[in-house]
Amino acid sequence: MWHYLTRGAGDDRTVHEAQDAWNRYRLRPRVLRDVTSVSTGMQLFGAWQTPIGIAPTAFHAVLHPDGEVATATGAVAAGAPMVLSSRSTRRIEDVAAAISGPWWFQVYLMRERSITAALIERAAAAGATAMVLTADTPYVGHRARTAALSRPLPLSDEQALTNVQQHLPEGAGDYWDLIDQRADLSLGDIGWVADIAELPVVVKGVLRGDEAAACVDAGADAVWVSNHGGRQLDRAISTAAALPEVVAAVAGSVPVIVDGGVRDGFDALVALALGASAVMLGRPVMWALAAEGAAGVTGLLDELTAELRHAMGLAGAARLADLDRSLVTGH
Numbered sequence: 001m002w003h004y005l006t007r008g009a010g011d012d013r014t015v016h017e018a019q020d021a022w023n024r025y026r027l028r029p030r031v032l033r034d035v036t037s038v039s040t041g042m043q044l045f046g047a048w049q050t051p052i053g054i055a056p057t058a059f060h061a062v063l064h065p066d067g068e069v070a071t072a073t074g075a076v077a078a079g080a081p082m083v084l085s086s087r088s089t090r091r092i093e094d095v096a097a098a099i100s101g102p103w104w105f106q107v108y109l110m111r112e113r114s115i116t117a118a119l120i121e122r123a124a125a126a127g128a129t130a131m132v133l134t135a136d137t138p139y140v141g142h143r144a145r146t147a148a149l150s151r152p153l154p155l156s157d158e159q160a161l162t163n164v165q166q167h168l169p170e171g172a173g174d175y176w177d178l179i180d181q182r183a184d185l186s187l188g189d190i191g192w193v194a195d196i197a198e199l200p201v202v203v204k205g206v207l208r209g210d211e212a213a214a215c216v217d218a219g220a221d222a223v224w225v226s227n228h229g230g231r232q233l234d235r236a237i238s239t240a241a242a243l244p245e246v247v248a249a250v251a252g253s254v255p256v257i258v259d260g261g262v263r264d265g266f267d268a269l270v271a272l273a274l275g276a277s278a279v280m281l282g283r284p285v286m287w288a289l290a291a292e293g294a295a296g297v298t299g300l301l302d303e304l305t306a307e308l309r310h311a312m313g314l315a316g317a318a319r320l321a322d323l324d325r326s327l328v329t330g331h
C-alpha cells in the first residue's frame with residue numbers, strides 16, 4: 001500500500017519534483033492592511049469554507065473500513081470540497097448521504113460507455129454539483145518500480161466493483177476489460193459528460209496553456225492543472241511550473257484548479273496567488289484517512305486552512321480575492 005500510494009510512474013522524477021517546485025516561489029507581502037478578520041471562504045460550483053479540498057483518489061476502503069464515507073464525513077466537517085473518484089469503493093449514494101451540501105464526481109471514461117454514463121447519472125441524481133473529467137489517463141501510467149516492490153492491493157473484487165457491478169451486462173465475461181480506461185477520449189467528451197450530467201465539467205490533468213484554451217473552447221467550465229501526482233507521464237513538468245501558463249491562457253474565462261505536491265498552507269497560498277481558485281490534496285488525505293479516519297481528514301484540512309489563513313494575514317490579504325500574482329516571485 002505504501003508503494004502504491006507514494007510512488008509514481010517511471011523513475012518518480014515528476015513525483016520527486018512536485019513539492020520542491022512550490023518551494024521555489026517566494027512571497028512579496030503587503031503591509032498596513034486590516035487583517036483583523038481573514039476569510040478563506042470560497043465559491044466554486046458550491047460554497048465552501050476553504051479553497052483547500054480533496055482530489056479524487058481510488059480505493060479508500062483499503063485505508064479505512066468506512067472508505068469514502070469517512071473521507072466525505074471529514075470533508076464536510078472542514079467545509080472543504082471533495083471530489084469522489086470513479087474508483088470509489090463505497091456506493092456513490094452512500095457517500096452522497098454523508099454530505100448534505102455540494103460535492104463533485106470524478107469521471108473516468110471506461111471502455112463500456114454505458115457504465116460511465118450510468119455512474120454520471122447516479123452522481124448527478126445523488127447531488128453532485130460538478131463533474132471532473134480526468135483527461136490524463138487514457139491508460140494507467142507505467143509504474144514498474146511500484147509493481148516490483150508491491151504485493152497486490154488488499155482489495156476484494158467486491159470492493160473494487162461496488163459501483164459498477166449493477167451495470168455490468170448480463171453474463172459479462174471479462175468485466176475488468178469493460179471498466180478499464182478508454183484510450184480514445186477527446187475534446188468532444190467534455191460535451192458528452194455535460195449533456196448526461198447537466199452540470200459544469202472540470203477537465204483534470206491539463207499542463208499547457210494551449211491545451212487549457214482548447215478545453216475552454218470545447219465547453220469546459222474549469223480546468224484543473226495536474227500531472228496526476230506524477231503517476232502518469234514521468235518527466236511531466238511540475239504543476240507549480242505549469243500553473244502560471246495555464247492561468248494566463250484562460251485569462252479569467254474559467255476558474256483554474258491545481259493539485260500536486262501541495263503539503264502546507266504556504267504552498268496553497270502560492271498557488272492561489274498564482275491564480276488558482278482551489279488547491280487540492282491527493283496523498284495527504286489518504287495518510288490522514290488511514291491514520292485517523294474522518295477526524296484525521298478534518299484535522300488535516302483544518303490545519304492547512306489555519307496555516308493558509310495565518311499566512312494570508314501576514315501577507316496582507318483578508319480575503320482570497322486579495323491574493324494576486326504580485327504577491328509571488330520566483331521560478
Ligand SMILES: Cc1cc2nc3c(=O)[nH]c(=O)nc-3n(C[C@H](O)[C@H](O)[C@H](O)COP(=O)(O)O)c2cc1C
Nearest residue numbers: 055056057058085134228229259260261281282283
Ligand atoms: C493512490 C492514488 C490514487 C489516485 N486515484 C485517482 C483517481 O481515481 N482519479 C483521478 O482523477 N486521480 C487520481 N489520483 C490523482 C489525484 O487526484 C491527484 O491528481 C494527485 O494525487 C495530486 O498529487 P498529490 O498526491 O501530490 O497531492 C490518484 C492519486 C493517488 C496517489
Ligand SMILES: O=C(O)C(=O)c1ccccc1
Nearest residue numbers: 058059087137140228231
Ligand atoms: O492509481 C491512480 O493514480 C489512478 O488514477 C487509478 C486508475 C485506475 C484505477 C485505480 C486508480
